[in-house]
Amino acid sequence: MPIDPNFEENRELVDEHNGHDVWGPVEEPDTLGIHGTHVAVDFDICLADGACLEDCPVDVFEWVDTPGHPESEIKADPANEAQCIDCMLCVDVCPVDAIDVDAGRQGRA
């Protein structure tokens, strides 16, 4: 199942991590929620393919450790989402549709 592009309406803002929002539910280590708002990564879908890290022209993503998560034990964290130039490469290359990018969400959280 791809990331829900309407997560702002369907989820609650529960935390902040590395300067970006975290949208619940979060119940570690199995359920990690969505990280980011402008550049949103569903950590529960991410399987650490790495294409987004390789392809992002402005290095928005960084690996974070998520030991014990059933899909993968590292995740592509949108640590530098403010740098995003909305090229949509990451959205296109993600094999499991874990990423949604929408500049309209910037700063609304």
Ligand code: SF4
């Ligand atoms: S849309 Fe482009 S610039 Fe923004 S995070 Fe994805 S690959 Fe990087």
